[in-house]
Amino acid sequence: MSAEILLNSRKIRRRRALRRLFFFIFGAMALLSGAVYIFYLPKFRIKDIDIPKLKTLSQDGIKEISKEILSAKLIGLLPADNILLAPTEKIEAELKSRFLRIKDAKISRHWPDVLKMDILERSTWGVYCRKDDCYLSDDEGFLFAPAPEFEGNLLLKLYDERSLTGQLNVGDFILNQKNFTLIFELKNEFEKAEKRVLKIILKDDQEEFYLGDWKIILDFEMNKKTAIKNLFLALAEIGNLENRLDYIDLRFDDKIFYKFK
Numbered sequence: 525m526s527a528e529i530l531l532n533s534r535k536i537r538r539r540r541a542l543r544r545l546f547f548f549i550f551g552a553m554a555l556l557s558g559a560v561y562i563f564y565l566p567k568f569r570i571k572d573i574d575i576p577k578l579k580t581l582s583q584d585g586i587k588e589i590s591k592e593i594l595s596a597k598l599i600g601l602l603p604a605d606n607i608l609l610a611p612t613e614k615i616e617a618e619l620k621s622r623f624l625r626i627k628d629a630k631i632s633r634h635w636p637d638v639l640k641m642d643i644l645e646r647s648t649w650g651v652y653c654r655k656d657d658c659y660l661s662d663d664e665g666f667l668f669a670p671a672p673e674f675e676g677n678l679l680l681k682l683y684d685e686r687s688l689t690g691q692l693n694v695g696d697f698i699l700n701q702k703n704f705t706l707i708f709e710l711k712n713e714f715e716k717a718e719k720r721v722l723k724i725i726l727k728d729d730q731e732e733f734y735l736g737d738w739k740i741i742l743d744f745e746m747n748k749k750t751a752i753k754n755l756f757l758a759l760a761e762i763g764n765l766e767n768r769l770d771y772i773d774l775r776f777d778d779k780i781f782y783k784f785k
Contacts, residue, residue, distance in 0.1 A: 575643060590639070616629045627646045629643050648661070667698065
């Protein structure tokens with residue numbers, strides 16, 4: 525008799541456990557359905573993308589790519605265009621991948637249905653040319669767009685005469701960060717002293733900064749501060765004969781060489 529009671533007791537406990545499991549699953553599904561319903565409410569679906577302060581890029585192109593991402597389903601179920609679920613980091617990464625002119629993109633949510641995009645576009649620091657191919661470069665040496673034909677001295681020109689194995693293209697850096705920073709800072713130092721650099725030629729063993737009809741010869745091994753100091757020592761010694769200069773060679777820390785035409 526006791527064995528039969530024990531068996532019945534186990535069956536009762538099993539049925540109770542199954543009922544609890546059923547109610548738990550039913551409750552979880554009801555909550556999930558309610559949450560999904562809320563995410564699909566039109567009130568919380570993104571209706572506008574605000575993109576102020578664009579200089580060159582088209583708002584239409586940026587919005588089109590953003591809307592492509594927002595039209596998808598997250599985990600195959602939830603709307604990506606819900607203001608709470610919008611994959612802002614994915615949109616930022618995709619825009620920077622598609623538009624190399626974008627240096628940085630920050631997207632913020634504005635309740636209840638607006639995304640605001642703060643986009644920083646790259647500014648042209650110079651025009652980089654290798655053979656017949658020319659590209660716009662920003663102030664980090666990043667090539668972000670093909671360069672149109674140009675004339676005059678409005679933009680700095682960088683001519684690459686190095687014996688590289690391949691051709692640089694849009695999306696590449698002209699030099700590694702250390703070497704480009706050196707060129708960038710030297711150019712700024714020269715121009716602080718009202719010595720405007722019109723073009724730079726990159727060679728295998730030296731760099732040449734052209735200031736009108738004469739040039740400064742440098743390399744990446746020299747000390748920047750010493751080079752600046754030696755330049756102005758040489759210019760002070762040359763005086764008003766600067767217009768007859770051919771070059772000043774600053775590659776040697778303890779010596780200054782210059783030559784007249």
